[in-house]
Amino acid sequence: MAVDLLVFGPHPDDLEIGLGGTLAKLKRNGAHVVMVVASIPKDFEVRMEEAKRGAEILGCELRLLLDGGPRRLEDVKTCDLVGLLDGVVKEYKPAAVLTHSNADFHNDHLLIYNACLPTQRLAPFDFFSYHPTNCRPVPIAFHPKAYVDVTDTIDAKMHAITAHKSQFGGRGLDTEMYREFAHLQGRMIGVPYAEGLDVMRLTLA
Ligand SMILES: [Zn+2]
Secondary structure, eight states: OSSEEEEEEESHHHHHHHHHHHHHHHHHTTOOEEEEOOOOOHHHHHHHHHHHHHHHHHHEEEEEEEEEOOHHHHHHHOOHHHHHHHHHHHOOSSSEEEEEEESOOHHHHHHHHHHHGGGGGGGEEEEEEEEOSSSSSOOOOOOOOEEOOOGHHHHHHHHHHTTTTTTGGGOOOOHHHHHHHHHHHHHHTTTSSSEEEEEEEEOOO
């Protein structure tokens, strides 16, 4: 099955935070989008339900890479993780792949970034990385090279983020900073809301 967009997120909520507006927009424009969540470290049932709800709000297909129960990415050998990501890329034959960026300090996020890099050898898909998905504002060296206008889908993004109740309301964390951040990125391209991407490989047709 060939899909338009294959997006990798280390945990439930990362894709909604990093790319929710972009995913909802592309889906609304007719793209086939598959969200691959790599692992759920704990509270498996709760977080799986939240992941399903988030994907449903964005209108995207959801797949869990390390399925069957709580798993930690750091318990998987690097070569096995690369093999798993290779398998998904071969199965879906995406036109574009998006992954977490390396401008992050969460080790699981870096593990996914590093395991995604070698998938580039499998096919000449376009390849992007999205902004680090911190729960709290921290200084991050991420410099977008491309922006997606998500003005029409910012509400879907915020709705999808708040579907992850165990991660935000339950821990007293504020989700509004993601709207504010999208607003700041929107200023870069003169629109109300945007999401920034780093471009790792792009074919200009
Ligand atoms: Zn994460």
